[in-house]
Amino acid sequence: MDLKKDAKQILEAIGGQENIAAATHCVTRLRLSLHDESKVDQEKLESIESVKGSFSTNGQFQIVIGQGTVEKMYKELNELGVGEATKDDVKAASSEKMNPLQRAIKTLADIFIPILPAIVTAGLLMGIYNIFSGTGIFFDEKSLIDVYPQWSDLANIINLIANTAFVFLPGLIGWSAVKKFGGNPLLGIVLGLMLVHPDLLNAWSYGEAVKEGSVPKWNLFGLEVEKIGYQGQVLPVLFASYILAKIDVFLRQRIPDSIQLLIVGPVALLVTGFITFIAIGPLMFGLGNLITDGLVSIFENFAALGGLIYGALYPVMVITGMHHTFLAVDIQLIGNTGTTFLWPILALSNISQGSAALGMMVATKDEKLRGLAGSSGVSAWLGITEPALFGVNLRYKFPFIAALVSSAVAALIITVQNVQASSIGVGGVPGIFSILPEDWLFFLVGMAIVIVLPFAATYLIAKGRKV
Structure with missing residues (x-):
């Protein structure tokens, strides 16, 4: 060469x-x-x-x-x-x-992609914990730690390590978002951790506290402000980070360097903190709940249609870059409900694109295409679909259509069976470790569909066209 x-x-x-x-x-x-x-x-x-x-x-x-x-x-x-x-x-x-919509999507991508390694790592570790704690995997109606309790402390430590990224998720988002918006990322970390401070009512206990009428409140000169945290929430920390970054930049441009340390950080955090707890937090908390409740309602009432549409549209969203916005939706779903039904569809869609590329690898006589299809197909099976999608499948069109149809069919089946993931993991074959153990069977059925169908369809069409 x-x-x-x-x-x-x-x-x-x-x-x-x-x-x-x-x-x-x-x-x-x-x-x-x-x-x-x-x-x-x-x-x-x-x-x-x-x-x-x-x-x-x-x-x-x-x-x-x-x-x-x-x-x-x-x-x-x-x-x-x-x-x-x-x-x-x-x-x-x-x-x-880029147009305004593309810029907005890119902004979300730039915020969430840097923290993705921590989230994926947490997801994989939670998968290991699920193997320890899931019933029916090794024993009927019992988990591994039920039968061997001496392993329970080890499992608990793994669970603690795995949950850390999700428990302190606003800290990760605050760091990345404030950095993206031009502010001091260390202040972003403090802002995010402030929103999950242990003195605040845990967000997961908020619903029960409302029913009991026991929501703690601050009294700010007659103004009552709910004293709640925002564990697992995405929107409050995103909007608060934007405010913090703009105040930080504004002050740094106008205050002498010699006294910036004494003024910029304290003023930016105090102002942002008050605005967040009084307005941004409650409004975004409500909006986030509205979004998740709406999605859950759609998929509960129209499971087959919802799965079919999302399974078919996800590869198209990857082409436009819009798939990055659903990372935030998945995190919001996990924060509100403890699981997500969208992420399993993503994992199957990635496998489907990889299978189509591997079908091209076996069918083609072009050595160059065979090498690209093989490497990109394996990459897609491990969660990185762009090389297979843009380098092979879209280039020849029929592999992309075969993968799209297959992922739609598989998504329909797993959605009807209410397959859920407890976390976000590797969006490919290893993604099974993020699936709830009781849902493994139907997820494996979905995996079989997206491995066999796109591979076979692509292979037969490619052979017929002598690609």
Whole structure:
């Protein structure tokens, strides 16, 4: 492989150096912000030996090169005059081409993606705890720790470690959101932890306290403010973080550096704290409950239709980037109800896209396509679908349709059977560890559907078309 030659050809295929606003790379892909994507010669680009695929998403044009090789390719492009840039530079350049809705979705993605490793880790650990505590897995109507109580303390420690990210979720969101909005992320952590302070009534006990008339309150000069926490809530800390960041930036621009430490933090937190407990918290808490209650009601009354539609639309939302908004919805559902019925559908949808790509790998005689389909298919089974989706399935269309239909069918079945996840985990084959143990059987049925159907359909169509 002549990387120098390939770099020149890539540059020509994407419209030349003057068409590049910013360029960087990740583990496997070149990530470019182009002035005009219509100038890209897709056929010429795909014919280059080192290029395994390409796709456009969220204002970025990404070229799949491969792990290790992508760094060398990026250096070759730098030597040809393409300036080095950071991922933030490329994101900033890409965001200029987005409409308001795309910017809003990108903002949510930029807030939740940095904290995703903590949430996924917590989800996997909760899956391990579910194996210890779930009844009917190893013994009829008994859990592992019921039969072997000496393992209960170990299971409890695992559960404590797993639950930490969810118990203190507002702290994680506060850090990421305030950082995104331009404020001091350390103040964001304090804000988030303030909303789950142990002196506050736990949000999960709020409903019972309302029934009993025992909700604690502050009396602020005649104004009664409910003294409640916001455990597992997303909207209150998001809006409070925006207010905190704007106050922080406003004060830092006007107060001398010598006294900023004494004024900026205390004033920003005090003002934001009062606004949050008096207005933002109660309003967003109510809105969050309204959203989750509405979703639960729809899926309870129209389970089959809801599962079918969400299962079919999820891959389409990945194409537009809108799937990031449902991460917040999943977290809100878990915070309010303890489980989510949306995330299992996501996991099956990812597996379906991977199976379709693997069907292409087995059917095609094109060595380059076979390599891309194989690596991207396995990646999708492990929760990363973009390479399979944009590099293979959408490129040939019929694998994408096969995967979409299969995930819709599987989603219908698991939704009718009320399959629930206790947490957000890896959105692929390992996702079963986040499913409630009593729902494993029907989730495995769904997995069988999204493994077999898209693979078989893609294979047969590809063979018929001699791809």
